Amino acid sequence: MxxxxxxxxxxxxxxxxxxxxxxxxxxxxxxxxxxxxxxxxxxxxxxxxxxxxxxxxxxxxxxxxxxxxxxxxxxxxxxxxxxxxxxxxxxxxxxxxxxxxxxxxxxxxxxxxxxxxxxxxxxxxxxxxxxxxxxxxxxxxxxxxxxxxxxxxxxxxxxxxxxxxxxxxxxxxxxxxxxxxxxxxxxxxxxxxxxxxxxxxxxxxYARGTRVTWLRRFAAFLIDNLVGVGLISLVLTLLARLFGVTGAEVDTLISAFVAPLLVFIIAPALNRGATLGKRLVGIRIVREDGQPVEFWRLAYREFLLYGFAKYVLIGFNQVFVALFSQFHRTELNWALFAILGVGVLFLVANLLWEVVTLDNHYFYDVWAKTKQVSTIHAKQ
Structure with missing residues (x-):
């Protein structure tokens, strides 16, 4: 046996x-x-x-x-x-x-x-x-x-x-x-x-395929960040090395600004609102009225997500570590902790609300007046 x-x-x-x-x-x-x-x-x-x-x-x-x-x-x-x-x-x-x-x-x-x-x-x-x-x-x-x-x-x-x-x-x-x-x-x-x-x-x-669920968006998010941003960052970094441009500042500029700009703004602007990940899972970004999304609206949307939301979470984590792990309990750190904490509470509340209501229309889409729609049509 x-x-x-x-x-x-x-x-x-x-x-x-x-x-x-x-x-x-x-x-x-x-x-x-x-x-x-x-x-x-x-x-x-x-x-x-x-x-x-x-x-x-x-x-x-x-x-x-x-x-x-x-x-x-x-x-x-x-x-x-x-x-x-x-x-x-x-x-x-x-x-x-x-x-x-x-x-x-x-x-x-x-x-x-x-x-x-x-x-x-x-x-x-x-x-x-x-x-x-x-x-x-x-x-x-x-x-x-x-x-x-x-x-x-x-x-x-x-x-x-x-x-x-x-x-x-x-x-x-x-x-x-x-x-x-x-x-x-x-x-x-x-x-x-x-x-x-x-x-x-x-x-x-097929009947469910007309809805854009959070899991579907998360799959696109993983592809865009792991494959899109990761691969482009690697290629651009190697090209920079080839031309003798080196340094931590250059690597940060490429990975934090240039690659996301190409993946999340330039590519969807040229591809009817679809990044690589979104195209693979059959969704795209449009205006709330269903019309093609403009470049400035894409830029504003991505700034809210990768500028505001991302760095609020990063900043809150750093301040939390400084206060409760490194014990740098200055007035400035406490003030930053309070300000960034409000931002984190807002992000968490928005996430939970959209998950519970199944609306999946997060704050960055609401403020930029955009939405994500499925390119898959129901079949009999």
Whole structure:
């Protein structure tokens, strides 16, 4: 049993890191196609990722030492089909004419190993039929391809990490894994009745896609800041170094002013109110009357967000540290703490109000008389 639990535990530990790296691309794909992030769709796709991770660990773990593998003299592969059936008949107590032996045979290794290989890919066929809408012929081919990846991983000694295979490449595994995937595709229609259909999920996603939620805006915010500002800052800093312009002041000017100016003002002014992040998730900035936003209005909006709000939070944090960590309790620091504290309370209250009311029309949009609209239109 531990041979099966170790890979599952490893998958559980690795999954949060894998999920973190696939989350933003997944969200972008969902927003770009549907305009919304449906919880049940996320459950289906993330569970599919976890299943593939656990299945891969099943065929790879536990890892032996390189020295122990080097000493192995077992065969590298078996290309004779149906050896598993012969092994089952030879090594178990199963006698076709004696039903009393059947249950006992199911508990023996000669049955458990092939049964495990069958069950291993059964969920793969269910996912392919239920969510990805693949035909039985496609499921057959894809299940064979997945099994081949597993077997080649073993045959290659984990892609050359080991001097030889530490597990057997077995043609029976290809046959049983492929059969398991096909069986999963066959039973999927019966299981699908208990869950929302792909068509129902798509219809619900498109219906919600006309709304610009805070999570959708946050995804655009991450892309613009991590990819847009980050990449442009890196390129401009390297160019400055190339031309001999160096210094902390230059780096600060680029990262705090030039890159945000290009990403949040110049780019949307030239792209109908859409930054890179907003374009990817299907939203753009317009005036409150729906007309294209002007350059000055974009500049004012971004000043409120990245000038006023950002530096109020930074300043409050610095003053808080000075007062309660460094104990620089001067009258000026107390005055700044009070002034900036009012600003922070305003920002927090505005955030909470918009989250509770689901309006998502934050102060910088209200003051600049702008709003964000979805470029995704509802589909039947």
């Amino acid at each position: 531990s041979a099966y639990l170790i890979p599952i535990k490893s998958a559980v530990m690795a999954f949060p890191f894998i999920a973190f790296f696939v989350s933003l691309p997944f969200m972008v794909g969902q927003y770009r196609k549907y305009g919304s992030f449906l919880f049940w769709r996320a459950v289906v796709l993330y569970s599919f990722v976890f299943y593939l991770l656990a299945a891969y660990f099943m065929i790879m773990l536990p890892l032996p030492s390189v020295a122990s593998v080097a000493k192995l003299t077992t065969p590298h592969y078996n290309l004779t089909p149906f050896m598993a059936l012969r092994t089952f008949l030879k090594t178990t107590v199963f006698v076709p004419g004696e039903p009393g032996t059947w249950l006992a045979a199911l508990k023996q290794p000669g049955f458990i190993q092939p049964a495990f290989n069958l069950v291993l890919t059964l969920p793969f066929g269910v996912y392919l039929r239920y969510y990805f809408k693949r035909s039985l012929k496609q499921i057959l081919v894809l299940s064979l391809a997945l099994s081949l990846v597993f077997e080649l991983t073993q045959l290659s000694g984990l892609y050359g990490i080991y001097p030889r295979p530490y597990r057997l490449f077995d043609v029976d595994d290809l046959i049983i894994n492929t059969t398991g995937g096909l069986l999963g595709g066959l039973i999927a229609p019966a299981l699908m009745r208990a869950f929302p259909t792909r068509e129902a999920m798509d219809a619900k996603s």
